[in-house]
Amino acid sequence: MTTEAPRSSLVRNALVALTILGAAGTALVYVCEGPARFWANWLVWTLFLLTVGLGNLFLVALERLVGAHWSVPMRRVPERIASLIPLAIPLLIIAFFGVPVLFPWTHAEVAHNPILVAKAPWLNLPFFAIRLAACALVWLLFYSFYVRGSLRQDQSKDAAFTVKARKLAPLFMVVFFFSVTIVAFDWISGLEPEWYSDMFGVYLFAGTFLSGIAGMALGVLGLIRRGRLPDVKPKHFYNLGTLGLAFTVFYAYIGFAQYMLIWYANLPEEVVWFKHRIEGAWYPVAMLLPLFHFLLPFFLLIGAVGKKNPKILRIAMVSILFAHFVDLYWLVFPVLGAQPLFGWPELAMACLFLGLGLLQIRRAMGRGADMPVGDPLLAKGLEWQL
């Protein structure tokens, strides 16, 4: 542990430096490149941190809901990564100031557009703010309940919390699906307010769940490599590979179903959304999605080997997480124009948000024991056989 401490503080200092550098760059972006590009980057990264955090909270609640044993020894990792939620909420509240810049439904011309006049009862700033506040509130409440409660259980060894957590899980599921759908409709689909797709909430949910799995798997593999989870074996993280495999297929299915129906019907108000995203210079960006969100992880994870081998599992999960970022970028950035913008402003803001996110996860990684030692199901989870 003596060699660990200086290395650890070195990494921490590097992350702090990265964040400060990113913050300075971010300020420059606002000054030099104007508010539109600044807010687009802000939105993409905030949604990235939020969805990874929500995906992990969802995994925690899912374990409670179905009464899984295999994931109990690893549960502290998603609980810690879920701490991205309290980080992302203030960022999302700040992003509210960017709404008039990025979202056309806030502009005065809306009064001449019959579609937007009809959508005005939903797309107006006061109601938008109320939805944001309501989502933030329930996320924080459930985060506090599941994560703080689990940490308290380390000391109290109180089995009653496990029962309570299971009973509240169905409620979380309902709230989660509604809030993710609201995020999808408000913060992404609202960028082109004439467009609509019933499937879009499910599409973002698929990305959220997948990025949650990827975050959790990378966290677990990272802790194992540092020797902090000696009792977690391949039989445990095998299931993360299985879930990742299942949900890359789910993501591809949802994404393709949405695309194919809109492509087939070819209705102008629907198809224009894809026209902005797969034509011209955006085509190669769009092609990254099937490649890294589906094909690569699918073929890496389809065999039993890929799910048990930490190296292969890590490549698949990094691919998913990368593709999730590309997905959000591909959803948001076409509002800035027909050319995909990627340059120093994107890198600078990536430094800021990645630095913030990693610092938050590092801080959370030090909290409590590395396994939920107070959970009565832990022994069963450790014994669990594939």
Add this chain to the structure above:
Amino acid sequence: MSSTTTTATFAVLGLYSDAQKIVDAAKQIRPRKLGRLEAYTPYPVHGLDKAVGLPPSPLGKLVLGMGLLGTILALLLEWWTSAVDYPLVVGGKALFSWQAFVPVMFEVTVLFATFTAGLAMLFAFNKLPFFGHPVLHSKAIKGITRDKLALSIESTGATFDPEVARQALIENGAESVEIVPIPAWDRPLSLVGLLRTIAAIAAACLVAGAGLFAAEKMIPVVPPMLHMHNQPKLNAFRSSTFFADGRGMRPAVAGTVARGHLPPAFATPEEAGTMLANPLPLTQKTAERGRKVFNDHCAVCHGTVGDGVALLSHAYGAKPGNLLSNEMRARPDGYIYGVLMLGKNAMPSYAPDLDEADRWAAVHYVRVLQRSQNAKDEDLR
């Protein structure tokens, strides 16, 4: 041990009641290589596959391979049928629209994968049909299908010693041990057995078919359910009481013109000659098209060179026109077109048989024939 008993033994079964004990026993016995190790259990036991040394099943790789084959075959099928063999534009999409092909590719992938999984599992890896496993004839089988777990050391040939195997099982905590002989019948697939099986399948099909037929006849079909052939619509050429003339098929409204078949605006070929000019440019391609039309439709009477001498001339007693005559050479293109459309003397109208471009191509070809029979000096150079 005499050699007769060693060859007659199929396996030695040791019975256990505890899943952990059978796994431990398998781990102990396997390195001794007494025979092929196998386990018979009423439910799956964690770790037992590994303990008896079963290799990982190749089924997964086979399913993946066949699934991908299904994807590729479906893509080829759809590409061939909709873009190559019978190109048909649907909904204004490109002939090769991969987006529309994906659902079928997906379904065929699943179909190939599931059929491979099922059939390979049954026939390739479980070696079915397999009429009667020797263990089914053991005393232990009642326990195995209920609550006992059996570890079996199976004979691998002359070196197999049942007594050693029995000792090994007892030493490793077997509650009881049974030596299972190879049953007397060693050829389960006898001719009589095969014929009986085929007869039984045939009888089952007959009974099922007859039963369905009888049920279809006897059980009344009540309104929301209908036989698909009884639909509330008129079939072609059936009569109808709805229309006054009693015909189910409705004639076209008087004056209907089919697309691309506008009636000619002229009354005589002479009038056509003053009105129309050949809209097709005279090229190698149109001339060749005209030759095909002329040889298919015109040459039978006018002759292949257009001189009016042909096989059918005597048969009809008619005298087809000589298209090479000076009179015909002087006629305008529109006149030839008009004759083709309206007919002349014994010649009927060819309007229904040829489309617009074919007619004008034929006119070009007539001009080509005229030129060929009246070639100028410079044509020959």
